Amino acid sequence: xxxxxxxxxxxxxxxxxxxxxxxxxxxxxxxxxxxxxxxxxxxxxxxxxxxxxxxxxxxxxxxxxxxxxxxxxxxxxxxxxxxxxxxxxxxxxxxxxxxxxxxxxxxxxxxxxxxxxxxxxxxxxx
Numbered sequence: 001x002x003x004x005x006x007x008x009x010x011x012x013x014x015x016x017x018x019x020x021x022x023x024x025x026x027x028x029x030x031x032x033x034x035x036x037x038x039x040x041x042x043x044x045x046x047x048x049x050x051x052x053x054x055x056x057x058x059x060x061x062x063x064x065x066x067x068x069x070x071x072x073x074x075x076x077x078x079x080x081x082x083x084x085x086x087x088x089x090x091x092x093x094x095x096x097x098x099x100x101x102x103x104x105x106x107x108x109x110x111x112x113x114x115x116x117x118x119x120x121x122x123x124x125x126x
Contacts, residue, residue: 002080009078009086009105009112016103016114017073017092023063025055033106033113041120054117064094072098083107097121 012031019027028051038054040047049057064071073092080086086105093099104116 002083005080005083005086005107005112006078009080009088010075012105012112012114013075013078013088013090013103016090017071020058020092020094021063021071021073022065023058023061025059028055028058031114032117033108033115036113036115036117039116039118041118061094067095069093069095086112093124096124098124 015027016031018024019031032051034051036051038047038049038051040049071092074090076089076091078086078088084107086107088101088103088105090101090103091099092101099119099121101117101119103114104118105112106115107113
């Protein structure tokens with residue numbers, strides 16, 4: 001089971017990266033659990049959003065793809081904690097920010113879904 005879970009989470013992470021690069025809310029909807037939370041640990045006070053608010057923000061962005069920005073997304077690690085819980089650490093860029101994400105996955109109704117996105121970002125410098 002564990003190797004299959006890693007493969008499935010990896011696939012979800014690729015959809016996640018595609019969704020951010022293309023600002024594709026339908027893909028985000030495929031990878032996030034409906035009750036997921038979004039936590040921006042860089043902002044003070046810490047910003048917490050529900051998925052409806054987060055998806056609305058993404059839909060208003062100008063996509064990195066439309067600006068022909070080079071993709072800078074990578075999976076740093078996937079840790080399967082048990083057969084229903086995993087944590088992935090990923091990094092990606094949406095100019096001018098570089099993001100460090102801790103994504104908590106749950107196995108729900110036969111699919112791995114992101115239940116919590118907690119992240120920090122830094123401004124990129126050229």
